[in-house]
Amino acid sequence: MSVPALRTVHLAGSPDRPLLVVGPSLGTRVERLWGEVATLLAEDFHVVGWELPGHGGAPLGERFTIAELARGVRAAADRVLSRRSAPDGRFAYAGDSVGGAVGLQLVLDHADRVDRAALVATGARIGDAGLWRDRAALVRGSGTTALLAAAAQRWWAPGFAERAPDIATALLDDLSAVDAEGYAQVCDALRDFDVRDRLREVRRPLLAIAGAADRTTPVASLREIAGGAPGARLVELDGIAHLPPVEAPRAIASLVRDFLAGAGARHVAGMANRRAVLGDAHVDRAIAAGSSLTADFQDLITRYAWGEIWDRPGLSRRDRSIAVLTALVAGRHFDELEFHLRAALRNGLSRDEIIEVLLQTAIYVGVPAANTAFGVAARVLDTRDPA
Structure with a gap:
């Protein structure tokens, strides 16, 4: 040979x-x-x-x-x-x-x-x-x-x-x-x-x-x-x-x-899902802002949120985005809502579909929370920037 x-x-x-x-x-x-x-x-x-x-x-x-x-x-x-x-x-x-x-x-x-x-x-x-x-x-x-x-x-x-x-x-x-x-x-x-x-x-x-x-x-x-x-x-x-x-x-x-x-299989899969859903720019900023204080927490989230739940085949990423948007409004986690709205656009939800999701939260979660959520959405949807 x-x-x-x-x-x-x-x-x-x-x-x-x-x-x-x-x-x-x-x-x-x-x-x-x-x-x-x-x-x-x-x-x-x-x-x-x-x-x-x-x-x-x-x-x-x-x-x-x-x-x-x-x-x-x-x-x-x-x-x-x-x-x-x-x-x-x-x-x-x-x-x-x-x-x-x-x-x-x-x-x-x-x-x-x-x-x-x-x-x-x-x-x-x-x-x-x-x-x-x-x-x-x-x-x-x-x-x-x-x-x-x-x-x-x-x-x-x-x-x-x-x-x-x-x-x-x-x-x-x-x-x-x-x-x-x-x-x-x-x-x-x-x-x-x-x-x-x-x-x-x-x-x-x-x-x-x-x-x-x-x-x-x-x-x-x-x-x-x-x-x-x-x-x-x-x-x-x-x-x-x-x-x-x-x-x-x-x-x-x-x-x-x-x-x-x-890195374990969950971490590898989780980082791939995290980048696919949130975008490289967001993930790179999060990694750059990390420290020894948050390293274990970031690893936990990458393995279990992104490498386990987001990696399951039972729901599409589009459907998971709908569930996440609803949960974030219900929990009043409006800082995370902004980048998950961008993720929802990346995952295939249209502007009108996101509006429907937020309207649904007004009835089942509460008008004050939905009102704040619409304010966050205005910043995202008006720019139409999914990065």
């Missing part, structure tokens, strides 16, 4: 921090895909990325399998660790799509070296052999520019390109620059990749992160990993498609940080 000589890229963090290796999605540069996440993790990890052959200036070599790519990633990590005088040290891993498939192969074949792995928008089998044969043939015949329109539909959820046009354009420019044969060789490797029957062999902690809007590796693909690998955990991100590290960098950074730090 050959070992591809992979190009590595320092992304962020000091070499005295624990090593986190991150892997790219097909057609992307690792620095573009993981750059912002790496910056957010720089205080906690030394983040190093690797490039697929023919991507991001990485040279082509002999043809390879996903298992051989995993060997190449281990060898690249060994070189980094050797420079730190820790040649036999462990490293953490996170990868998107084919990068996630390589991560899964790593924990199966090199569990002695990989501490934990976050697998993003990937699968134990991605697509089918026919898809990859056709894609490889198309690219070998017409180049990667033939994929641009389809990539724009697959890679991100509706609205992302309008919110972040510079990033979307840069990602497509990177795809255009990928060597056609390098891209096709990755297709060939994915054509033959299938470790579904080995998931029960996994002995390292895994976090599977799925984008709810991902059509390439849908939630079911990540659920299969989480259900088959002992102790693995699944987190689903609403409104996100196939490139979560660029679509939701703060959410990914938070999930990866907590998971790699050994």
Whole structure:
């Protein structure tokens, strides 16, 4: 079995921090895909990325399998660790799509070296052999520019390109620059990749992160990993498609940080739900305002309110928002009502539906409380800012 000589890229963090290796999605540069996440993790990890052959200036070599790519990633990590005088040290891993498939192969074949792995928008089998044969043939015949329109539909959820046009354009420019044969060789490797029957062999902690809007590796693909690998955990991100590290960098950074730090499953799920419902800006402010005095309380709320109740499947987030708004008015918790009104908008309630909920509280809770609640709602609904 050959070992591809992979190009590595320092992304962020000091070499005295624990090593986190991150892997790219097909057609992307690792620095573009993981750059912002790496910056957010720089205080906690030394983040190093690797490039697929023919991507991001990485040279082509002999043809390879996903298992051989995993060997190449281990060898690249060994070189980094050797420079730190820790040649036999462990490293953490996170990868998107084919990068996630390589991560899964790593924990199966090199569990002695990989501490934990976050697998993003990937699968134990991605697509089918026919898809990859056709894609490889198309690219070998017409180049990667033939994929641009389809990539724009697959890679991100509706609205992302309008919110972040510079990033979307840069990602497509990177795809255009990928060597056609390098891209096709990755297709060939994915054509033959299938470790579904080995998931029960996994002995390292895994976090599977799925984008709810991902059509390439849908939630079911990540659920299969989480259900088959002992102790693995699944987190689903609403409104996100196939490139979560660029679509939701703060959410990914938070999930990866907590998971790699050994946070329990409830805490990891709770932080994901908290960010999805309240928004990154609110959660970041709350974390920044925290202290040793409130740390245990924040952990309690994250695990049990967000990781237990908000994670239950019995009610939708929209329905839970209705229940929370009513309870906050009843308890006269008007400071929290303001950011939960914003959360209700995020969870799909309309302005008129929120008004109906508050009218209901006037009868069943009391007019004075509802009067104050409408005053709070006016500040939120008149600005229409769900952030």
